[in-house]
Amino acid sequence: MLTSVTGIYENGRVILEEPPKSQKKQKVIVTFLDDNEAEESTLAERPFGTMKGSFKLSSDFNEPLDDLKEYM
Template sequence: MYTAINGVFENGQLTLQEAPPTKKRTKVLVMFLEEIETTKGEEVIKKKGIKLGSLASKGYSIPDDFNAPLDDLKDYM
């Protein structure tokens, strides 16, 4: 069984942010994830996602019968 638990490694000690699923002696695998820290005065630049409906002006649209049953699947209904 694999379970992921968040934690912080600082000053040579690992502190888990939640209780592990077992109290028994268990093998563990620790992965160190690179974290980018910002210094005072730096701004974090976030990428903007696609806004809902933004593709409508580019010719994309959903047909009115989008939720209607498909003729190909009538035998299964």
């Protein structure tokens, strides 16, 4: 099973932001991000409802499809 945990590399040590689920000895892969990339990854949250009125569902959206009649 793969698990990702964020952290900071400083003075030759990796400091994890949260403890891993397993405390036993395991192999790990450490990926270093560019400083700019790390800052850009924190996106501002969008308020709910910003897409309201942008698209419409047809009135028969929930009706069975003719293509699938033989399976029903």
